[in-house]
């Protein structure tokens with residue numbers, strides 16, 4: 001915590017950044033806050049903790065409004081993947097963002113089943129091993145087709161279409177959302193079309209989801225949407241050898257035509 | 270809510286066929302003018318290129334009760350927009366895996382390349398796919414919405 005405070009203070013004092021998006025302890029709760037040269041006195045209240053918040057989403061908003069300013073932002077492994085991907089999707093400017101890293105605790109890494117629970121560089125925490133294969137995925141893959149169907153139909157039927165999963169997602173930046181297209185998703189009906197609503201969101205997460213898990217935390221109906229997107233990430237890796245947010249090379253496979261690496265026999269298995 | 274998938278006697282599946290204008294629709298046309306016989310279970314939707322078919326359209330077709338969805342376009346290298354079908358195969362691959370994971374029977378979605386000279390093959394593809402979907406029985410989603 002102290003190390004993070006010192007780093008942020010230094011970045012601000014040396015004019016490397018104009019503001020830092022981090023968490024501030026307020027009324028006993030960590031909440032997002034913009035630390036700046038004007039409020040250096042608040043630095044003591046900067047916290048890290050195991051709480052998570054879509055800080056990148058706040059970053060997208062302010063950097064869009066102040067394109068000439070440079071912002072620092074607290075990043076965990078997932079948030080750093082997010083920045084990498086947002087740069088590729090042209091949502092941020094490379095020289096306008098300075099991430100300050102946090103390595104996640106092993107408890108958090110286990111909970112998330114995160115494959116890389118640390119960013120490339122960090123000032124707080126210690127590196128812990130990532131989890132290679134998600135147990136949540138294994139559980140569902142172990143079911144037969146009928147079990148999988150009734151599992152997901154029941155889960156999706158709990159949806160109250162609050163859009164919380166989308167609104168919290170740091171990788172959802174489109175101005176027009178297909179999930180609000182009236183020709184596509186019926187309005188005035190709950191649950192939303194099952195499975196079209198959920199599978200469409202899943203398809204949209206190809207090359208975008210950085211597995212932060214915020215969607216699932218936000219969902220008031222406890223739908224395991226993160227598991228669905230974990231599957232998307234696995235599909236993207238298996239079919240296109242692409243790991244979302246891992247490298248600044250390449251682009252999301254559904255974002256460019258690219259070359260053909262698949263055959264019909266890979267598809268119609 | 271989930272209806273049992275089983276072969277129902279006398280069941281006639283509803284199949285939506287998305288055909289690209291330049292190749293597969295031509296193939297269908299050729300099959301027609303050649304008076305080739307094939308089952309009449311498909312409703313064709315002609316699109317300019319298979320790349321204009323979003324996973325949304327496919328999902329919506331299933332949601333509206335299609336028992337099967339066929340996507341057919343030009344062979345790789347023959348797409349009239351050069352690389353449109355490069356995107357199609359990627360999208361269908363992802364969607365099929367996702368349908369498999371969620372138990373929605375990915376076999377109900379089928380991708381093929383059929384050129385405008387392949388009238389005989391067009392009829393064959395329709396015959397085979399219709400037969401397959403018939404054996405699978407009505408889609409689970411028929412009753413959902």
Ligand code: SF4
Pocket residue numbers: 165168169170171172205208209210211212213214215216226229
């Ligand atoms: S885990 Fe959920 S909130 Fe996070 S990037 Fe993926 S879809 Fe968005």
Ligand code: SF4
Pocket residue numbers: 158159160161162163164165166215218219220221222223225
């Ligand atoms: S947060 Fe949960 S209930 Fe709300 S729209 Fe997303 S999946 Fe549905």
Ligand code: FES
Pocket residue numbers: 289290291292293317318319320342343347348349350351353354
């Ligand atoms: S024009 Fe036929 S697939 Fe593109």
